[in-house]
Amino acid sequence: MLINCTFDVNASTSTNSSIEAFVNCLSLRPNTSNLITRAIYTTQNASFSSVLQAYVRNLRFNTSSTPKPLAIVTPLEKSHVQATIICARTHALEMRIRSGGHDYEGLSYVSLNPFIILDLFNLRSIDIDLQSDTAWVQTGATVGELYYNIANVSNTRAFPGGVCPTVGVGGHFTGGGYGNMLRKFGLTIDNVIDAEIVDASGTILYRKTMGEDLFWAIGGGGAASFCVVLAWKIRLVQVPEIVTTFNKALALEEGASNLFDQWQHVAPSLDPNLFIRAEASVRLLDTEKSLKKDECKEQSWIQSTIYFYGLPMNSSLEVLLDRVPAMGVLYGKHKSDYIKEPIPKAGLDILWKKMIEVDNTSMQFSPYGGKMNEILETATPFPHRKGNLCKIQYLSYWKENSIEITSRNIEGMKEIHNLMTPYVSKNPREAFLNYRDIDIGTNANKTLAFAIDYFKGNLKRLLKVKAMVDPSNFFRNEQSIPILPIKKHIR
The missing domain is CATH 3.30.465.10 (Uridine Diphospho-n-acetylenolpyruvylglucosamine Reductase; domain 3)
Structure with a gap:
């Protein structure tokens, strides 16, 4: 995120005054046992940077040019959350809410407006x-x-x-x-x-x-x-005491494309007790086609979560308590799609060729069917239910802090995403809210295209709820539900 700024002495003075008034407001609010002053970090605090960076999970949003909050509040009890909301509203400060930092576009800890962060990591009972x-x-x-x-x-x-x-x-x-x-x-x-x-x-x-x-x-x-x-x-x-997991790699030369073609036709209709995710990535493989019995691992459900995460089977359960990702904190970009019809073999050939050209993007295909077919689109705001064969997550990670490398990886992902256009959902091109993607639009220009991609027909009810519970639009970010008239094209 690159930002060009001009320095305004009056604006700076006004901002300092606002944050001082905000902190003073917090200290005057009633709380039950913990002094809220111990949960406030301003830019004058020696621990400010470490608290801010502790839950940044995408290094694209941890650069010198990334906008920083005026303060971070890390509540120790519920009353601190109440006080933060009331004082932020009183002093017209934008508030971002962070509970883990894995949002792919950094919206929980970055804003172009003067803002504070409400970081909930202490509330974890x-x-x-x-x-x-x-x-x-x-x-x-x-x-x-x-x-x-x-x-x-x-x-x-x-x-x-x-x-x-x-x-x-x-x-x-x-x-x-x-x-x-x-x-x-x-x-x-x-x-x-x-x-x-x-x-x-x-x-x-x-x-x-x-x-x-x-x-x-x-x-x-x-x-x-x-x-x-x-x-x-x-x-x-x-869940059963014992579950079975396996992980099998197959190269294109060994028939991976044919196997994927079979997978997309059958995976959504398999027994709901079976979940087989397909992942496409560019790497060197030395494998055999058949899945051998000794490649199937019997283990407890909790051990299977560790194994699927990519850690050794004999890892201690305590690894689940680690708050930093096993692969470390990297630069990254993600996108999503939904497939309703199998991709034709010719399309698969084009896709694999493009992935080899781009090199640093992988794709995860998670099958639907089962319980997802039984729940109505309107039961929750999440509308991506019956009719989807699978969800796609596009992933790209890199370690280097380079504008050139960042641009190349993001553009490469966009090329693959664009190539997939004929094979994924249309009108709208559905997207998954938790795979936040700023490329599909924001509410800054008063359009709702991004929200339709996320919520489809459920957007109309979401707009009504927003207008009812937060008419001043206090809770907001670049892709939040806006305060807007319900347009005729929202059905």
């Missing part, structure tokens, strides 16, 4: 009730911490969340997170039964008091458009 097979999970917890806590009390309980254990629960849940149990149990939001939130007035609400419209909206519509989620109440699912 997990309370599991096996009698009711439910749990309350605060949004600052990670998916890995949730899995670890579940495994410590039961080897036959699980939660259908994502593969990456360092992802924060807050954003992952509200965007419609998914993982290896997608086809068996659906999405995270399909297994959320209550939530504790703070609204724009600073009031704490639960499902019963917030109402079904707002509860529906935060379950797949991106809560950062409507409120701050403090905690989710989730439904645990039953």
Whole structure:
């Protein structure tokens, strides 16, 4: 992100005055036990940079030119969240909400306007009730911490969340997170039964008091458009004591294209207990075609999450508590697509050739079907249900801090994404909110094209909820639900 700025002494003085007034406002707000001053970091604080960078998960948004917040508030209790919202509104400061930092475009910790960050990483308690097979999970917890806590009390309980254990629960849940149990149990939001939130007035609400419209909206519509989620109440699912996993690599010369063609025709209709993800990447392989019995690993569900993440099978469960990704923090770019019809073989040949040319982009194809076919598009704001064969995630990572390398990798991904246009969903070209992609548009120019890609026909109801619960548009970012008249073309 490159920004050209002019220096304005009066603006600087005004900004300093605003942040001083904001901090003073926080210190005057009532709280139950912890002094909020211990949770405030301004640019004058020696720990400011380390707190800011601790949950930056994309180095593209951690450069000298990246806009920095005026302050970071790291709540130690619920009242600190309430105070931050009230004081930010009072002093007209934009607020970004961060619970893990894995948002692909850095929207939870970057803004072009004067802003503060509300970072929820201290609110991470997990309370599991096996009698009711439910749990309350605060949004600052990670998916890995949730899995670890579940495994410590039961080897036959699980939660259908994502593969990456360092992802924060807050954003992952509200965007419609998914993982290896997608086809068996659906999405995270399909297994959320209550939530504790703070609204724009600073009031704490639960499902019963917030109402079904707002509860529906935060379950797949991106809560950062409507409120701050403090905690989710989730439904645990039953899993066998032993599950089976495998990972098989196959080169094009060994028939990988034919195998992928077969996969896309059958994967969505397989038994829901079976999840076979296909991944296409450019690398050197030395493999055989057939899947051998000894390549199938029998292990517990919790061990399978570690294995699927890419760590050794004998890894300690404590690796799930690590908050920094196993591969480290890199530069990256992501996109998404949905496939409704199998890609013809000629199209596959073109795709593989382009991937070899681009070299640094991989594609993950996650099959649908099963439970995803049983849930209506309108049941949650997440509309990508029946009729999809699979979801695609395009990924590109690199280590070098170079404008040239960054540009080459992003442009290479765009080339592959454009090449896929004839083979993916159309009108709209659907996209996954949790694979945030700023290229599809923003709300800055008062258009809704990006939101239609994310939410399809559910956008109309989301707009109504936004206007009802946050008419001043306090909760906002570049791709939040805006305050706009409902246009005729939204159906």
